[in-house]
Amino acid sequence: MSALLTYVDELLVGLGVPAPLPYVVVTGIKIVVVLLPLILSVAYFTYWERKIIGWIQHRLGPNRVGWNGVLQPFADVIKMLFKEIVVPANSNRFLFLLAPLVSLVTAFSVWAVVPFSETFVIAEIDAGLLYVLALTSLGVYGVIIAGWASNSKYAFLGAMRSAAQIVAYEIAMGFALVGVLMAGGSLKLGDIVLAQQGTSLLSWFFIPLFPLFLVYFISGLAETNRAPFDVAEGESEIVAGFHVEYGGIAFGLFFLAEYANMILITALTVLFFLGGWLSPFAGIAGLEGTWLAQSGFHWLAAKMVFFMFCFLWVRATFPRYRYDQIMRLGWKVFLPITIIWIFVEGVLVALEVGPWAV
């Protein structure tokens, strides 16, 4: 992949294209290479979700469109594209239509700093982790604007719930990442993965940072408004929450953003705590040279698929939290856990124990 990009770059420079253009073209290709598979994985993530939850509940799941229902996501997309977008009366039309775009843009732009292998990343910026935190915190604006502009009490209640919930869990998430920073010693996502490189999978951060790993993943569930924290949608209480007034592809964009965010959380969890693209069988004799021992995108994808399955597994298993219990979990349980573990980590660093031994 990177060889091809260098080739395109050299070709354009060789043809005498003026300075910023080859860079723009190469970055454009990179963006397409990341976003198209992402949108496809979102489509198949929804299919897979319905299948898995079906199997867990002893059903078959979608099985009518195409072989075993594999064309179901496309049928859904086509249906949504052809439906009318109804803008509610007395709502703010501009903000109403802006909201899904805000959700989508923030969900997609975070992928700019996610490294897919040691060489492939769209933008290797120095403050990558801060960028991730900043842009994931912007995602809530899509929800707030949607809830307010819809001029509907259910949408508004959903937006309020979501705003409070995301702010609460973002703090725990940020503190968990402080622990990752202390262990990784860099804000660059690629450097954080490389800091986990060692003899085996025991050098990955999920062992010294185990409480932070759990807090991060569960906060990720809450941050993406997934079950059991999906009170922002809460169809049993407030119909469908913030997107109750949206139909057609406007709803489809919210859907796309939500699933892109879920895949993003899995990617970040893997990068921060499970060695990203590193192979778990790196140091084992007899496996050298095979693809099993080779680090690369396939390992990142395999680990992400596991966590994506966890998202669905959790959704099919646990009942929805009560709202006050969500707040209690975020503020009174996760926040103290992360602060205590950062303190423990600080002591470990100062005493040079465990992974910080010089």
Place this chain on the structure above:
Amino acid sequence: MIATLLFYAFAAVLTVAALGVVTSKNPVHAAFFLVLAFFQSALLWLLIDAEFLAIVLVLVYVGAVMVLFLFVVMMLDINVEQLRQGYTRYLPLGVVVAGVVILEIVHVIWYRSQGLPILSVPTSHGPDYSNTKELGAVLYTEHVFAFEIAAVLLLLAIVAAITLTMRKRPGLKVQNIAEQVAVRSADRIRVVKVDAVTDAKD
């Protein structure tokens, strides 16, 4: 060239957004304009290589402060008509205050800056220069006391805010979650065995 064009584009949007904050009739629109203004100033900071400050501005002000701000503003039912009452009565006072403020701004920016050296654009460092690292290196060594004092002040503000809301009202019903979680089925239901009664059929 491109940077200059971007600067004028961002600065124009920033100015429009800032005007929108003070001229919108709807407070929620004003808050959204403020979000836009914060975002644009973050972009301006990015243009002069201050990526840490720019991202932290977005993270703290746009991502957290303005969300809570909107949270409150959206729930308020503000009667604009009531706020407009007494416009002509307060107008002369307002004009005087505005005049004084304008005079002060002119004094500070124009009058006192006569003859001062004009600062050049900060030199751009290479791609390996880490803004965040440089800031941290100074913040935790040279300015450690100022940093600690700021942290203590913030902690004090948090404690003060929490104590203000922690008043015990008589008759207030609260849930004890630990108690709720510790409940076993035997505490709530009693399983009774009842022999089946069958009517003798004749």
